[in-house]
Amino acid sequence: SLCVKQPIGKELFQQFCWAQPDLQNYMTLLKDLVGQTGTRMQPNVTFLLKCKKFKLRKELHRFLSQEPFNKYQDSMFFDRFLQWKKLERSKLFRQYRLLGKGGFGEVWACQVRATGMMYACKKLDKGHVKRRRGENLALNEKQLLEEVDSRFVVNLAYSYETKRTLCMVLTMMSGGDLKFHIYNMGQRGLDRNRVCFYAAEVCCGLTHLHEKLIAYRDLKPENILLDDKGHIRISDLGLAVKLSEGRLVRGHVGTLGYMAPEVINGHKYGLCVDWWGLGCLIYEMTAGKPPFKGRKENVMRQELELRITKEQETYDEKFDEEVKSICTLLNKNPKERLGCSGSGGRDVKSHPFFQEINFRMLEAGLIEAPFTPDPRHVYCSDVQDIDEFSTVRGVVHTDKDDQFYKQFNTGSVPLSWQNEMMETGCFKELNGEKRTALKEGGTER
Ligand code: ADP
Ligand code: MG
Ligand code: MG
Helix, strand or coil, X not given: CCCCCCHHHHHHHHHHHHCCHHHHHHHHHHHHHHHHHXXXXXXXXXXXXXXXXXXXXXXXXXXXXXXXXXXXXCCHHHHHHHHHHHHHHCCCEEEXXXXXXXXXXXXXXXXXXXXXXXXXXXXXXXXXXXXXXXXXXXXXXXXXXXXXXXXXXXXXXXXXXXXXXXXXXEECCCXXXXXXXXXXXXXXXXXXXXXXXXXXXXXXXXXXXXXXXXXXXXXXXXXXXXXXCCCEEXXXXXXXXXXXXXXXECCCCCCCCCCCHHHHCCCCECCHHHHHHHHXXXXXXXXXXXXXXXXXXXXXXXXXXXXXXXXXXXXXXXXXXXXXXXXXXXXXXXXXXXXXXXXXXXXXXXXXXXXXXXXXXXXXXXXXXXXXXXXXXXXXXCHHHCCCCCCCCCCCCCHHHHHHHHHHCCEECHHHHXXXXXXXXXXXXXXXXXXXXXXXXXXXX
């Protein structure tokens, strides 16, 4: 984690190695290995060769983690790393406009003073959390967020507490949610190429969560947010659950109208429920209405659940053959549903509906979004119209609450924070002058 995963740690450790004459050969080798097995596929690299290189990298890693790592800890590079870690602990935010409102509190735009980086700060009111016994929910969301690291899922950068709130500082998504884009932008529904693009990105987000055995369980347009470039991320992991290896869960969890039949029926279920969710999402983006209910139709819970478990959804002329075919994600039987064959989503990604998507490029962030939000436009209903979040009175905090707050109040998430330092150029700037002095065979990146 210190020398490979954490971006600043990695940079400083490599700078240290380059500065050691006896390690330069190893570093050149490492550079070659990484260069060749990186993002670009080389068709002439055989599987066997790849294995050899993988083994070589592991050997190299082991070597560097022994004496060189010990020496590193006595070096000024490591001192500097510790200074960065100290800075990582400090948290100073400036607060801007209200972005939205959730079950336990508000979400505000905020900015890190030191770097200028913008984030969304989700504030949970301690009183509301306690009154509605949301402690486990809140902690669950925070801990799952800490675990994910994907460009298609909202990331957690910091978490801390104030006297009255618990705060999660998240990736800023300023382009509004998909619900707004489907219904409030003039025409109802989205163009085919946008449907395909968003579905593909959600698909990548889901596979990331599923690799970590996290069932998301709440896929719906409202929870898919756009950033300023028009890329989407899955947000709101409040209902997500971590499955233990191979296990299934039970639980009537999700949003009415989007829950999979097996959830409604009270059966045990696993990751498959999210592929149903993706089906609902693709359907709704295309049709401009959810699959089992008219746009403004008021349906009783029982009736809606009956339709989901028993009735066949209908497709109008907006659906071409391929969209209709990908909507077999809405197969009521999870065993026959697309995505649920145990291939980790590969069968979904290779469906003809996605034939124009290059998933490797998409995952590397190399594909431009089909629609870029206008930075002057606010993509949500007027938040000022929504009532102030009322404060809860008469809630007494106890030692047990303090225990919970402590678990929550863990400060910066190293990966996110160090990426911020790199991306905003702060690292270069502060590390700069000493860096040139030490450059001797240094890294050019
Ligand atoms: P809850 O779990 O209480 O429903 P959400 O996480 O859904 O809370 O957040 C509530 C609202 O705040 C969202 O509907 C959205 O409008 C806004 N919001 C949440 N996260 C972000 C974010 N990362 N960037 C921008 N706005 C956000
Ligand atoms: Mg929400
Ligand atoms: Mg939530």
